[in-house]
Amino acid sequence: xxxxxxxxxxxxxxxxxxxxxxxxxxxxxxxxxxxxxxxxxxxxxxxxxxxxxxxxxxxxxxxxxxxxxxxxxxxxxxxxxxxxxxxxxxxxxxxxxxxxxxxxxxxxxxxxxxxxxxxxxxxxxxxxxxxxxxxxxxxxxxxxxxxxxxxxxxxxxxxxxxxxxxxxxxxxxxxxxxxxxxxxxxxxxxxxxxxxxxxxxxxxxxxxxxxxxxxxxxxxxxxxxxxxxxxxxxxxxxxxxxxxxxxxxxxxxxxxxxxxxxxxxxxxxxxxxxxxxxxxxxxxxxxxxxxxxxxxxxxxxxxxxxxxxxxxxxxxxxxxxxxxxxxxxxxxxxxxxxxxxxxxxxxxxxxxxxxxxxxxxxxxxxxxxxxxxxxxxxxxxxxxxxxxxxxxxxxxxxxxxxxxxxxxxxxxxxxxxxxxxxxxxxxxxxxxxxxxxxxxxxxxxxxxxxxxxxxxxxxxxxxxxxxxxxxxxxxxxxxxxxxxxxxxxxxxxxxxxxxxxxxxxxxxxxxxxxxxxxxxxxxxxxxxxxxxxxxxxxxxxxxxxxxxxxxxxxxxxxxxxxxxxxxxxxxxxxxxxxxxxxxxxxxxxxxxxxxxxxxxxxxxxxxxxxxxxxxxxxxxxxxxxxxxxxxxxxxxxxxxxxxxxxxxxxxxxxxxxxxxxxxxxxxxxxxxxxxxxxxxxxxxxxxxxxxxxxxxxxxxxxxxxxxxxxxxxxxxxxxxxxxxxxxxxxxxxxxxxxxxxxxxxxxxxxxxxxxxxxxxxxxxxxxxxxxxxxxxxxxxxxxxxxxxxxxxxxxxxxxxxxxxxxxxxxxx
Numbered sequence: 119x120x121x122x123x124x125x126x127x128x129x130x131x132x133x134x135x136x137x138x139x140x141x142x143x144x145x146x147x148x149x150x151x152x153x154x155x156x157x158x159x160x161x162x163x164x165x166x167x168x169x170x171x172x173x174x175x176x177x178x179x180x181x182x183x184x185x186x187x188x189x190x191x192x193x194x195x196x197x198x199x200x201x202x203x204x205x206x207x208x209x210x211x212x213x214x215x216x217x218x219x220x221x222x223x224x225x226x227x228x229x230x231x232x233x234x235x236x237x238x239x240x241x242x243x244x245x246x247x248x249x250x251x252x253x254x255x256x257x258x259x260x261x262x263x264x265x266x267x268x269x270x271x272x273x274x275x276x277x278x279x280x281x282x283x284x285x286x287x288x289x290x291x292x293x294x295x296x297x298x299x300x301x302x303x304x305x306x307x308x309x310x311x312x313x314x315x316x317x318x319x320x321x322x323x324x325x326x327x328x329x330x331x332x333x334x335x336x337x338x339x340x341x342x343x344x345x346x347x348x349x350x351x352x353x354x355x356x357x358x359x360x361x362x363x364x365x366x367x368x369x370x371x372x373x374x375x376x377x378x379x380x381x382x383x384x385x386x387x388x389x390x391x392x393x394x395x396x397x398x399x400x401x402x403x404x405x406x407x408x409x410x411x412x413x414x415x416x417x418x419x420x421x422x423x424x425x426x427x428x429x430x431x432x433x434x435x436x437x438x439x440x441x442x443x444x445x446x447x448x449x450x451x452x453x454x455x456x457x458x459x460x461x462x463x464x465x466x467x468x469x470x471x472x473x474x475x476x477x478x479x480x481x482x483x484x485x486x487x488x489x490x491x492x493x494x495x496x497x498x499x500x501x502x503x504x505x506x507x508x509x510x511x512x513x514x515x516x517x518x519x520x521x522x523x524x525x526x527x528x529x530x531x532x533x534x535x536x537x538x539x540x541x542x543x544x545x546x547x548x549x550x551x552x553x554x555x556x557x558x559x560x561x562x563x564x565x566x567x568x569x570x571x572x573x574x575x576x577x578x579x580x581x582x583x584x585x586x587x588x589x590x591x592x593x594x595x596x597x598x599x600x601x602x603x604x605x606x607x608x609x610x611x612x613x614x615x616x617x618x619x620x621x622x623x624x625x626x627x628x629x630x631x632x633x634x635x636x637x638x639x640x641x642x643x644x645x646x647x648x649x650x651x652x653x654x655x656x657x658x659x660x661x662x663x664x665x666x667x668x669x670x671x672x673x674x675x676x677x678x679x680x681x682x683x684x685x686x687x688x689x690x691x692x693x694x695x696x697x698x699x700x701x702x703x704x705x706x707x708x709x710x711x712x713x714x715x716x717x718x719x720x721x722x723x724x725x726x727x728x729x730x731x732x733x734x735x736x737x738x739x740x741x742x743x744x745x746x747x748x749x750x751x752x753x754x755x756x757x758x759x760x761x762x763x764x765x766x767x768x769x770x771x772x773x774x775x776x777x778x779x780x781x782x783x784x785x786x787x788x789x790x791x792x793x794x795x796x797x798x799x800x801x802x803x804x805x806x807x808x809x810x811x812x813x814x815x816x817x818x819x820x821x822x823x824x825x826x827x828x829x830x831x832x833x834x835x836x837x838x839x840x841x842x843x844x845x846x847x848x849x850x851x852x853x854x855x856x857x858x859x860x861x862x863x864x865x866x867x868x869x870x871x872x873x874x875x876x877x878x879x880x881x882x883x884x885x886x887x888x889x890x891x892x893x894x895x896x897x898x899x900x901x902x903x904x905x906x907x908x909x910x911x912x913x914x915x916x917x918x919x920x921x922x923x924x925x926x927x928x929x930x
Contacts, residue, residue, distance in 0.1 A: 129361040130502040133376060136357040140402050143395045144234015146289040146348040147312035151300035152225055154307055157276070157331070158215030159247075161206065169329075170304035171278035176327045180204050180249055189262050201256045203320070204249040211247055213331075226272070226335065229311040233270060234398070235337070235346060242272060242333040250283050250328035256320040258288075265336050268314055269346055272333040275301035275308040280326030285310050287318040290352040292405075298328075311335070313348035349398060355405045362410035365541050373540035373548050375419055375478060375496055376403060377503040381513060382535045387418055388482045396535065403537040404484045412541050415489065417478040419496070419536040421507055426469035427517055427528035466517055466528050476501065478538055483563075490559040490618040494538075494552040503534070510534065546586055550593045555618045557590045558626075565626050580630060587627065587635050594643050621651045628655050633663040641671030645678040648686055657697050665703045672707070676714035681732035684718060688744040691715055695748040705752050712754035715745055716761050723764070723771055738765075738772055739780035747785060750797055758799035766806050774810050779911055782807055786918055793925030804919050811912040819901035824848040825893050827875040831868055837861055838868060844891065845874070854881065854888040862889045873897070 159167040164178045171179075183204035187196045213219075226240050243265060261271050273285065275298040285296040287310070300306025312318060314334075337346075378396040392400055400416060407414035476496040482488050498507070514531040540548045549560035564586060568579035627636045636659065644650045660668055672694075679687050695708045719741070725733070742765060749758040765772040772778060782789075782804060789800065829845040831838070837857065844853045855865065862880060866889075869876050875896045881888040 129364070130374065130376075132361050133358055133374075133502055134504050136354045136361075137376075137399050137402065139354045140349075140351055140399050141395060142234050142349050143398050144349060145232055146292070146316055147287040147294050147296075147310065148229060148232035149285075149294070149296040149298075149310040150308070152274075152307045152309055153221060154277075154305075155217050155221040156215055157213040157218045159211060159276070160214055161211045161247075169277045171276070171327050171329050173327075176249065176251070176278075176329075179206075180251065182206060182210060183247075183249055186246075186248065188256075188259060201259075203254045203256060204251070206247040206249070208244050208246070213244075222274075222333070225274075225309060229270070229272065229335070233311065233313065234349065235269075238337050238346070240269065240335040240337050242335055245332045245334050248328075248330050248332060250280075250320070250323045250330075252323055252325055254283070254320075254328070255322040258286075258317050258319040260317050261314040263314065265334050267336040267338050268334050269337055270311055270313050270335040272311045272335055273309065273330050274333070275310075275328065275330045277301055277304045277306065278327045278329040279304040280323055280328045282322055282324035283328040284321045285318060286321065287312045287316050289313070289316045289348045290350065290355075298330075301330075302326075302328075313346075315347050351398065351402050351405075354402050355409065358402065358406035359409035362406060362412050362539065362541070365410075365412070367541075367543060371497065371500040372544045372551075373496075373500055373538060375417070375501050375536040375538045377419060377501065377505070378535040378537070380535065381511070381533055382418065387416060387480050387535060388486045389416055389484060390486065392416075392535065400535075400537050403539065407537075407539050410541075412539050413545065414484070414537055414539045415491075416482045417491075417494075417536055417538050418480040419476070419478050419501070419534045421474070421476055421510060421532040421534075423468060423471055423474045423530045423532075425471040425473075425528055427466040427526040428469040429467045466526070468528055468530060472527075478536060481538075489563050491549070491556040492553060492559070492618065494548075494556055501536075507532075546589045549586075550589055554590070554594055554597070554620065557586075557593065558618070558620060558623055561586050561590060561626055562622065565629050569629070583626075583630055584632055584635070587623075587630060587632065590623070591635060591638050591643060620647065620649060621653075624650075624652050625655055628659045633659075633667045637668055637671040640668060641674040645675055645683065648682040651686060652690055652693065654693070657693070660694075660704070661701060665701070665707045669707050669710070672711055673714055676711060676718050679718040679722065681722060681736055684722060685737065685741055685744075687718070688715065688741055688748070692744050692748040692751075695751040708748070708752040709754050709757075712749050712752065712757040715748075716757045716764070719745070719761065720764055723768055738777045739784070742772070742777060742781035743784045746781065746800065746803070747788060750789075750792070750800060753797065755797040755799055758797050759802065762799050762803035762806070766803075774807065774814075775907075775911075778803075778807050778810075779915075782918070783911075783914065786914070789918065790921055793921055801919070801922050804915060804922060808912065808915045808919060811908050811915060814908045815905060815912055819898060819905055821898050822895060825851050827893055828897065829874070831872045831874075833868060835864075837865060841865060841868070841891070845876070845893070850893075852890065852892045854890045856884070856886050856888045858886050862887065865889055865891075 156169060159169070161167060161179060161182055163182055164175070167175055167179065183206045185196050185198065186201055186203045186205035187194045188201040189195075222242055226242050230238065230240050245264065261268075278301060280302050283298070283302075285298070287294045287296070296310045298308035298310070301308040378392065378399060380393045380396050382391070382393075389397065389400055389404075404414045476498065477493050478496060479491075479493045480488075481491045501507070510532040512530050513533040516529045518527045545560060549557040561583065564579070564583045568576060568583055571579045624636070624639060627639060636656075639650075640652070672690075675683075675690075676687055691708070691711055694704065694711070697704065722733070742761070745761055746758060749755075749761070765778065826848045827845040829842045837855065840855065844850060855862070857865070866878060868874070869878055869891075873896070875894045875898075877892045877894055879890050881890050
């Protein structure tokens with residue numbers, strides 16, 4: 119196996135080299151809300167300040183303040199065109215709540231982690247109390263080093279209802295706008311902390327008062343080290359962006375997976391969850407990709423190996439488990455410790471490697487959204503890693519001992535977080551090559567971005583989306599939608615989990631307003647994939663573009679119906695037919711489709727494919743109900759009559775109880791509500807059900823008058839002859855059969871398979887054991903239960919028939 123760091127494209131080494139410059143974790147600023155612990159603010163000549171700050175106390179507080187100055191070079195100036203805000207020195211106020219300092223200490227600890235200061239400890243120094251009123255602001259500036267070792271500034275906003283006054287912090291082109299939402303609502307405390315050398319400004323307050331405490335955060339740097347400053351990653355971003363911008367068009371590889379240092383679990387892999395310097399490096403890669411016109415995603419990279427297991431003490435460990443499959447599994451706990459594996463593994467070494475694979479899954483973008491790309495294959499030359507593949511630490515291991523002629527096998531999984539990047543011009547190649555689901559997810563992202571694009575860019579974005587959608591449909595037709603990653607995914611070696619809903623393609627085509635592609639989707643893609651559906655958005659789309667636009671595609675869909683798709687097609691027809699309007703074009707199309715629907719049912723039922731399991735499992739009650747409802751809704755009487763007559767004649771497939779009655783009763787409420795629409799075919803169908811039920815309830819089943827029981831089965835062995843004699847005896851209710859195990863099992867099978875009116879129980883005394891058989895009335899009980907059910911069904915059918923007849927009379 120090759121070293122991924124050297125097999126990657128030439129610029130892969132340069133990317134790694136640039137990333138090595140990013141050796142600090144942490145952000146340049148952090149913000150949020152904090153637990154509501156009031157500071158106990160008391161101001162000289164004012165007293166205790168009640169929070170949230172009210173208008174009256176704000177005025178009193180401002181009278182105690184002075185206009186805040188700003189620094190310009192070595193000068194300190196007051197200029198309200200640059201800084202317009204009131205300040206109060208700590209000598210003029212006090213914070214009396216003893217819990218306040220504890221709250222600040224905890225907050226400072228969180229800031230240390232967020233700013234990536236490692237084990238360094240910050241010390242907070244209260245600097246000023248600031249009051250912003252309507253119109254107050256502070257233009258862009260940097261904080262001077264007010265104290266030795268000053269690293270950062272902490273702003274704690276106290277509850278005071280206001281609008282505006284956002285804090286904007288910038289560093290190397292990155293911009294964070296902090297709204298202090300909790301404090302601005304008057305219900306919470308909010309904070310922001312940032313490196314002192316970052317440029318920042320306070321936007322004008324448009325209403326209310328903004329009240330905040332400002333702290334200088336210092337630390338004593340280690341001997342010979344400079345005071346930390348905001349992370350500088352611009353040079354690395356520029357270098358990597360330049361490399362990505364020169365990605366050769368039309369050459370391999372078409373994508374890169376740049377690995378990060380730590381290992382992660384499959385759950386919750388997002389940019390915010392990255393550990394240590396991984397977060398900073400991932401951000402660099404995302405920023406560089408964006409500048410270079412590339413697409414970047416965070417994903418879990420998995421290297422899977424399967425081979426022979428060598429070493430270990432198999433026989434010593436398993437000598438007492440002969441004849442059984444020996445299997446052991448070990449997995450290190452990703453969540454607890456990513457530096458060393460917990461546990462000792464299975465104790466075996468990997469010998470000859472029979473198979474291996476590389477894949478990425480569990481995707482997320484820079485905003486934490488999770489596109490459904492699914493599993494995507496990787497080639498070794500697409501991996502950029504400072505550590506060779508064969509030096510990665512094992513994340514999971516499974517061992518299986520000798521099974522038949524097979525030797526001991528070992529499987530291993532190696533997980534790494536990676537930032538996967540590909541140029542925009544490779545998007546079609548990468549996503550379509552990764553499979554239909556990945557391509558659909560990519561199109562979904564593109565459509566969302568097109569909706570958010572500026573008006574001047576929307577036309578081009580839509581063209582890109584349409585080109586990609588066409589490429590997806592082309593590939594889908596060629597592959598039959600069967601292009602996917604694998605029967606197994608390398609990340610867990612388990613059958614693939616729930617497949618993404620591919621039907622969302624139809625919604626995307628509606629968003630793109632493409633009737634041409636929608637027609638292709640319906641007529642050429644849907645016939646081959648039963649899971650694809652159309653939702654109600656298609657109704658408005660069809661009316662918008664004219665139903666004749668989609669007529670040929672919908673007719674083709676029905677012409678190609680099979681056991682797997684006919685139920686779906688019936689639901690689509692019902693969707694089109696039950697639309698509550700009088701659109702003549704739609705109704706005309708539905709009536710033509712109704713003819714094709716009945717043709718499809720007759721063709722399918724006349725098929726000789728008796729071994730097709732999908733035909734056996736077809737829910738014919740649901741099919742009947744759905745089609746009848748659709749046909750009634752558009753007045754398609756002739757197709758409806760053909761359908762119900764066909765079903766009445768085919769008793770083998772359309773059982774009275776399981777098909778006809780279930781269908782009728784599922785439509786009972788709808789038919790009663792829309793009785794005026796009901797066709798002659800429906801009346802004929804209900805009448806057929808009534809006549810059949812009348813025949814079945816003409817006489818009640820009669821209970822047996824003696825102990826003679828039915829004995830219809832073919833076997834004529836000696837023990838079966840004895841059983842027949844027992845069943846034919848009008849006086850015997852019970853008999854024991856002393857039999858060996860295999861003969862008892864034979865009688866079990868005969869009794870159960872033929873549903874004989876006999877119960878059986880083995881009496882485990884003596885040799886051989888005795889099978890005790892007792893006659894029952896099970897056949898009569900079943901027949902009487904069915905008779906009772908049929909009588910209830912007959913009453914329901916008669917009531918429904920009366921309603922339909924009455925409605926028909928009123929209509930005439």
